[in-house]
Every structure is written in structure tokens, then in C-alpha cells.
Amino acid sequence: MTLLAIDSREAPRRRLFKAEDRPLVSAGLYLALALCIALPLTLMFLWSVADGWQPPSIFPQSFTTSRWIHILGDENLVAALLTSLFIAFTVTILTALIAMPTAWAMGRFPFRLKRLVEIFILAPVIIPGLVVAVGVGKVFLLLGLAYSVAGVIIVQIVGTLPLMIRLMSATFETIPDELIHAARSLGAGTASIVLHVILPLSVPGLLAGGLMSFIGSFEEFDKSFIVGAPVIQTLPIKLYMYLDPYSMQLPLAAIVSFILLLPALIVFIIAGRIMRDDLMAAGMGKI
Amino acid sequence: MSVLHRHRSLQLLLLLTPGVGYLLFFFGTPLLSALVGSFQLEDGTFTLNWYQCIFTRASTLRGLSTSIYYGTMPVLLSLTLSVPLSLLLRRSFLGRKLFSGLYKLPLAVPGIIVGLMVIVVFERGGFFDRLLAPIGFTLPKLVRDDWGIGVILAGAWKQVPFMTLIITSAFAAIPEDIRHAARSLGASRLKTFLFVDIPLAMPGITAAILLTFIGSMSSFAIPDIVGPPTARPLSVLMVQEFKQGRFEQVYAMGMVLSLFAIIVLLAYYSLTSRIGHDSRKGEQS
Amino acid sequence: MMSELEIRNLTKHYGETRVLHPVSLSVERGEFVTILGPSGCGKSTLLRILMGISEASGGEIHLAGKRLDLAPPEARDIAMVFQSYALFPHMSVAKNLGFGLKMKNVPKDERAKRIAHVVDICNLHGLLDRMPRQLSGGQQQRVALARAVVMQPSLLLFDEPLSNLDAKLRDSLRHDLVALHRRIGTTSLYVTHDQAEAMAMSDRIVVMNAGRIVEIGTPLELYRSPRHVFTAQFLGQTNLLTVEASGTGGRLPWGQVITLDRPATGTAQVSLRPENIAIIADENGVATVSSVAFLGATLFYTMEIGTLSLKVSQAGGVDPLSVGTRVSFDLAGPVHLLDHLPMAEAA
Numbered sequence A: 001m002t003l004l005a006i007d008s009r010e011a012p013r014r015r016l017f018k019a020e021d022r023p024l025v026s027a028g029l030y031l032a033l034a035l036c037i038a039l040p041l042t043l044m045f046l047w048s049v050a051d052g053w054q055p056p057s058i059f060p061q062s063f064t065t066s067r068w069i070h071i072l073g074d075e076n077l078v079a080a081l082l083t084s085l086f087i088a089f090t091v092t093i094l095t096a097l098i099a100m101p102t103a104w105a106m107g108r109f110p111f112r113l114k115r116l117v118e119i120f121i122l123a124p125v126i127i128p129g130l131v132v133a134v135g136v137g138k139v140f141l142l143l144g145l146a147y148s149v150a151g152v153i154i155v156q157i158v159g160t161l162p163l164m165i166r167l168m169s170a171t172f173e174t175i176p177d178e179l180i181h182a183a184r185s186l187g188a189g190t191a192s193i194v195l196h197v198i199l200p201l202s203v204p205g206l207l208a209g210g211l212m213s214f215i216g217s218f219e220e221f222d223k224s225f226i227v228g229a230p231v232i233q234t235l236p237i238k239l240y241m242y243l244d245p246y247s248m249q250l251p252l253a254a255i256v257s258f259i260l261l262l263p264a265l266i267v268f269i270i271a272g273r274i275m276r277d278d279l280m281a282a283g284m285g286k287i
Numbered sequence B: 001m002s003v004l005h006r007h008r009s010l011q012l013l014l015l016l017t018p019g020v021g022y023l024l025f026f027f028g029t030p031l032l033s034a035l036v037g038s039f040q041l042e043d044g045t046f047t048l049n050w051y052q053c054i055f056t057r058a059s060t061l062r063g064l065s066t067s068i069y070y071g072t073m074p075v076l077l078s079l080t081l082s083v084p085l086s087l088l089l090r091r092s093f094l095g096r097k098l099f100s101g102l103y104k105l106p107l108a109v110p111g112i113i114v115g116l117m118v119i120v121v122f123e124r125g126g127f128f129d130r131l132l133a134p135i136g137f138t139l140p141k142l143v144r145d146d147w148g149i150g151v152i153l154a155g156a157w158k159q160v161p162f163m164t165l166i167i168t169s170a171f172a173a174i175p176e177d178i179r180h181a182a183r184s185l186g187a188s189r190l191k192t193f194l195f196v197d198i199p200l201a202m203p204g205i206t207a208a209i210l211l212t213f214i215g216s217m218s219s220f221a222i223p224d225i226v227g228p229p230t231a232r233p234l235s236v237l238m239v240q241e242f243k244q245g246r247f248e249q250v251y252a253m254g255m256v257l258s259l260f261a262i263i264v265l266l267a268y269y270s271l272t273s274r275i276g277h278d279s280r281k282g283e284q285s
Numbered sequence C: 001m002m003s004e005l006e007i008r009n010l011t012k013h014y015g016e017t018r019v020l021h022p023v024s025l026s027v028e029r030g031e032f033v034t035i036l037g038p039s040g041c042g043k044s045t046l047l048r049i050l051m052g053i054s055e056a057s058g059g060e061i062h063l064a065g066k067r068l069d070l071a072p073p074e075a076r077d078i079a080m081v082f083q084s085y086a087l088f089p090h091m092s093v094a095k096n097l098g099f100g101l102k103m104k105n106v107p108k109d110e111r112a113k114r115i116a117h118v119v120d121i122c123n124l125h126g127l128l129d130r131m132p133r134q135l136s137g138g139q140q141q142r143v144a145l146a147r148a149v150v151m152q153p154s155l156l157l158f159d160e161p162l163s164n165l166d167a168k169l170r171d172s173l174r175h176d177l178v179a180l181h182r183r184i185g186t187t188s189l190y191v192t193h194d195q196a197e198a199m200a201m202s203d204r205i206v207v208m209n210a211g212r213i214v215e216i217g218t219p220l221e222l223y224r225s226p227r228h229v230f231t232a233q234f235l236g237q238t239n240l241l242t243v244e245a246s247g248t249g250g251r252l253p254w255g256q257v258i259t260l261d262r263p264a265t266g267t268a269q270v271s272l273r274p275e276n277i278a279i280i281a282d283e284n285g286v287a288t289v290s291s292v293a294f295l296g297a298t299l300f301y302t303m304e305i306g307t308l309s310l311k312v313s314q315a316g317g318v319d320p321l322s323v324g325t326r327v328s329f330d331l332a333g334p335v336h337l338l339d340h341l342p343m344a345e346a347a
Helices: A023-049 A066-073 A075-108 A114-126 A129-143 A149-173 A177-185 A190-218 A222-228 A235-242 A250-274 A277-283 B002-006 B008-038 B049-056 B058-090 B096-102 B111-122 B127-135 B149-172 B176-184 B189-217 B221-226 B234-243 B247-279 C043-051 C093-103 C108-121 C137-149 C167-184 C195-201 C219-224 C229-234
Strands: C005-014 C017-027 C032-036 C058-063 C078-081 C155-159 C187-192 C204-209 C212-217 C239-251 C257-272 C278-281 C287-294 C298-305 C308-315 C326-330
Touching (some): A023 A066, A023 B096, A075 A190, A129 A222, A149 B008, A190 A250, A235 B111, B058 B096, B176 B189, C212 C229, C229 C257
Antiparallel strands (some): C239 C257, C287 C298
């Protein structure tokens, strides 16, 4: 068999591996992204600043910022925004506080019935939020919590707690026993260990869970609607009212949408930079 | 404090109390009272009336089937988009890191806004309609149409990033060596995907599918805004009844929805544990 | 006659970094060749290129007369045993073994025959219905081995398959591997960083460092007469000493004269193995015992001569000398002279 005298320098080869860049794939994906995400958002924005946008014009002919100015001065809207923010912050902090001891138990102690408790903790995610709210609604009426901010906070925590517990128990599980033993042997008491060992190591999980809870609460609709409306108005509830099919006000709805979206997007972008995909996957169990 | 150290079960109980206790009180009890309430008349006597109403009235029966429809269709659509997307994302391409962040944006958008977006883009008189008008086409009715296409599109829009996230994670969790082993044993890329990747990623994928199904089956905002008034899912009917104060009827509907969700979950557990059982078949003492 | 496996001028770089300088190697049919080197020397890269999961930047590979590097992994007549076993977790042992045969469309009865045979020679009786997670580490590795062997490939690749096992298991599996190779005679390329493993198993050893092949030879050749400093130090223990050579005689730094195994002139380097240094307790000796380690089968000493430190070993049956004893050396036999190779090549 003759030895082929092939040029063994970097000659181009017939290969199954495509070029690193895959420009076609990249272009296609970004195009899809533009069509699916950028386009609707842009359109909504145009609606919010268009001064009358009738068919058949594809783009608005004239623009006005009057609606934005008007709306930002609307007391009700500002009140709704502040209500939403306040509720979101409170829910996030309370969820974290309530979740952590339980997550610690779930993440570090083996015990009988653990599976049962796991399933119970997951139940609020399975049972539709509406059903929970409706059940809670009656109880709240008796307790006088209906149509109150406290009521909305309480019912939202039911939704954020399962995810937070799961995220935090996953995080706590990863803290090596040896670290805690080492800290004890160096003289640290329980409080010190929590403050100086456990909390710092839990920051990724706390951050992920906190951001998830915040966004979850901020844009939560079903439960807040049942428990709070029409007295307590969060931003999503306000938006819903603008979208009543019989008296829809598209431009106003668009503006409120952006106000609703903006904090969520900012928080989300921050989260995206900090969090890992698998944590995100574990946390997002909501629609 | 040392007392706690010694009695581990006491320690455990105390730790579990905040979370589990909270859920028991604000979730378990209301759920239980709703369950009980669904079987009661106003005077407290036992009745199956409310359930009868659901299964005899055409509107509620259609509500249940619509709920299931709104659960299944978006998931199917999402799957057909997510699986290829997660495959494309596996390997590098220009701008992959940025894209990996951007495609998750819909996760942060609440359902109502998605509904609004569907209206803006697809409604009669909306963007695409105007775009196509000069060419002489009109878009079929996609919002509040009989097939609920707007609802399905909106649901899928929100779900695709979530499913892609889960599916890519599931695939990424498979050790690269196992794929290499399959290739070295004669499996082409496609065969490796079919015989190795998919079976091993299945548990994660089915979990994602189930969660998404349950979520969109019971969603309220999107079907309410974008769905046809002729076919309202149970979630929307529930809110209607609630506003009119017919609480018991609402409880019954809620229980039916929940029951369905639980059935689906049980089916999932039995499926996955059966696979587990098969693989334990050869276990010797 | 062309060898079974011919690697010619294989190179690999990632951007600016060169991972494999041109590497060339021939393996004869039925040979068991080990590629030995420290982590990062390029041996795993070489293996991945052979497997087809990594693409070479240049060069070519021929297997059994056919051009190998242009074919996709699934079309190559190669099977690999992985360090992590890489058993398919969702398939039983039987299915794992049958997977490759199915992929290559081997007829059913032939499949059954081959599997039965490989169960026999790899000692997998009774394990066919088990799932990988029900097996011990040693069992899993045997299944991984069987899965590769059942393919009857032209070339078997081993990627440090014993590293994940504990010492005792490693020894017994190593023994099994050697026996297996003797039985089936497949051309094998074995990658490891463990020099004892390499010496015990191989027909020839390819010593690699920093993306280059340093030396190739039989275990005996490489241990007793390495050409390169790197080889001398990597295989077992040695003392590297400078000598003033004239002809076959050489003078050690402390003045002792020795015979070299080949003639040379001027300054040169020798490799003196610890076991080849005979010691005599001597009040006027040149060296002092500075440490003693009793390892059971061997006695390991460190000796000081002036600024030099020498490693010496003896069979463990002798009574150990105590620290501070003065000794002199009896270096009768010829001492191996290393090649005068520039340091750059060893880097």
C-alpha cells in the first residue's frame, strides 16, 4: 500500500464539525428574538406615545408624551405602584425569614415523613392559585383581612414560600458539615455560626430566591385580585382594569405595562448576571 | 439551648414550624374549608349539588374541557419550539452568551402583559393586520377567536424560555463521557441523542411539562383578556361566580380543577416510579 | 510493511497554545503500548483525537491501512474504556454490552454469542440484568471493559481506567487486563500517569511531556537505559549526577571513579538508580546517612555528600543503619550515561 504524501500542514478538511460561529444559527435565533420579544415591546411602546394611531398606518404618524406625563401624575397609578413595591419588598423579606428555618430542617436533617412534607410544601404550586385565594378569601372575611394590604401580603407568601424553601434547602444542603464543626471547635456559638458561616455561604440561594420572590410578588395577579380588589390595587390589578374588553384603553394599558415591566426587568437582568441556570430552573415553577 | 441540642426531634419540629406551619394555616386550612364548603348548602347540610351543576351544565363542562385544552395546547407548542432551541443552544455560536440571557426575558413578564402584547400584535387592526393589508391579506381572527389561538400563543410565549431552561439543564447534566462512549460504540449524533440524551433527560423534562401544564390549565389572566367569551375555562368561570358571591359553587369548581391537577401529578409519579421499578428489576439480595 | 496504527505528525493547538507538537508513533498489530506522562502532557488530547471527539490541527492517522482521522467517531473501528466508566445509567449491563453491537447492525445471534463470550472472559456472570448503579466500582470497570472488547475493534483505547479504583482493586484489575490482552490480542493504546502501571502492563512505553514524545522503548530499556533526563526521573527514582568522563571512565563529584556504559568525553550526566548503590558502613566514608525510612520490603536512605543528596535503597531484610553513620559506596557495575540532549527538548 503506497503511503499517500498528503500535505500535513493545516489543510482544510471535510468535517462534520461546523465552523465555531455558526453564523446562520446565530442570525436565525436573533431574528426570532427580535420578532418575538423586541417587536411586541416596541409596538407597545409606540402605542404609549402615539397620538392617535389608526389603521391602516403601520407606524404612528404623530407622537405625544402627554399621556405619559398625565399618567405619571395620576395619583391612583402612583399609589398602585407604591402599593405593589411595598407588598413585594415585604413579601420577599417575610418569605425569606419564614423559609429559612424550615429549609434548614429540610436540607440537613433526614427524618421520616420527609417526603410527605416535601410534597406538602410543593402543593401550593400544584393547586391553582385561584383556588387557594378563593379558599383564603372566605377565611379572611371572617378575620377582617379581606381587602387589606396585609391580606394580600399573607396570600402572596403562600405562593412564594414553596419556591424559597426549595431553593434554600438546596443551598443549605451544600454547606459541608465540617465547616460548622470547625467553627464550633474554634469556639463559635450558634449565633456566630449563623452569622459568619451559614448566611454568607447562602447568599447565592438567598439572592436567587429573593429575586424570584420579588418578581413573583410584584407581578402576582390571581390571588391579589381575589383578596384585594377592588379596594387594594396593585399594579397588575390596575393594568387588568385598563384591559376590560368593553372599555379598553390601549395607550394607557401600554404605559402601565411598561411601568409594571420596568422594575421586573431590571431585577431580572441583575438576577441573570448573578444566578446560575440550574438555580433558575429550580425556582421558576410559575406561569 | 442545650436542651434543644439534646432533643433533636424538638429541634426539628421548631425549625419546621415557621414554613410548614404557615402553609398549614394559610394554605391547608382554607383549602380544607373550601373542600368542605363545596359539599355544603348554605344551611350546612351535605350536598353534591354543586358538583352536579358542574357536570350537568353545558357551560361548566365546556369550561373544564377548555381548561384542559388551554393546558395542553400551549405545552405542545412550547415543546416543539423548546427542544430544537435547547439543542441549538448546546453548542457555541456567535453571541451565544448574550442570547442565553435575552431569551429568558419572557420569564419576567406577567401574564396580563403577554395578553396585551398578543392583542397589540395580532388583533384585528393590530400590527400584522396593518402590515399585510397592502398585500391584500387579512390575518385570521387570532384574538378572542373560537380556537383560542391567542391564548395558546400567549401561553407558549411565556413557556418556551422556561422549558428551554429546564431542558438545557437536563441535557447539560448528562456527563459528556457518556455521549463520547455512545459515539465510540457506533452511534451517530442523532442516535446518541435519541438513545442516550433523551432517556436520561426525561425526568427533568417531564417535570417541566407537568408544571407548565398545570400552570396554564389554571391560569386566569390570559384567557380572560385574550380568550373567546364563548369558551371560558373553569378559572374564568370561577372568578365570575366568586364576584356574584356563589362561594360554594366556586369551591366545587376549584376542587375539580385541583383534582385534575393532582391526577396529572399522580400519573407522573406512577410513570416515573415504574421506570425506576423496571430498572430495579435485576436487584439481587 | 505498515504498522497497524500509524500516527504521523499529529498537531493540536487551541488558538495560540500548542497542546501537541508534531507527534508521530507506530503501533504494531497486537501490541500493548502505554502513553505515559504527567497531567497536561497531551496524552488525553491524543486519545480524544484518536477517538474522533476532538479534531487534530494537522497530521494524519492510519489504522489497519485506512485513513482514520477523516471518519466520524461512530465510523471508526475503535473502542474506548473511560476513566469514569461512562456506562449508560438507564440501561442494564446486558443492554450496555449490546448497545454498540446494535449500532453497528451485528445480527442477533452473533450479538448473543459475542456477549456470552465477553461475559466469560471479563467475569461478568450473574450481572447481566443489573443496572450500573447496583454495581461496585470494580464491576463497573469490568463492564466498561467488556463493552469495548465485545466490539472486536482494531484498536482499543484506555483512558486511565484504573485511576478511580482503590489500590488493591487496581492491582487485581491490572492483572485481569494483562491476562485479557494476552487472550484476545487486540492492539491497545493505554494512557496513564502511573509509571508502575505502565511498566507492569506494556510491550512498549511512550513517554510524553508538554505535548511532545520524549522517548519510546520497552519498560526494561526505559528503566535501565533511558536516553532522556525526563524519562530517568519519571520512571522510578534516580540520582542525577554530573561526571567528568574520559572514555569509559567517569569521575563523580566527590572523586569516586565509575565505569560508564558507553564512552564519552567531558562533562556528562548519569542516572544512578538507588537500588544500584551498594553501601558499606565506613568510618572514613564520604557520605553520611541523613534519613532512614523502613518501608517493609525496602529500606530507603537519604545520604549527604557535601552539598549533594543521594537516594539509596536496599532490600528490607537488612538491619537499618542509623542516622549519622558514615558510609562509602561500592559502584562496580557500569553506570548509565544519559544522552546529551538540550534542556529545551525536555521542557
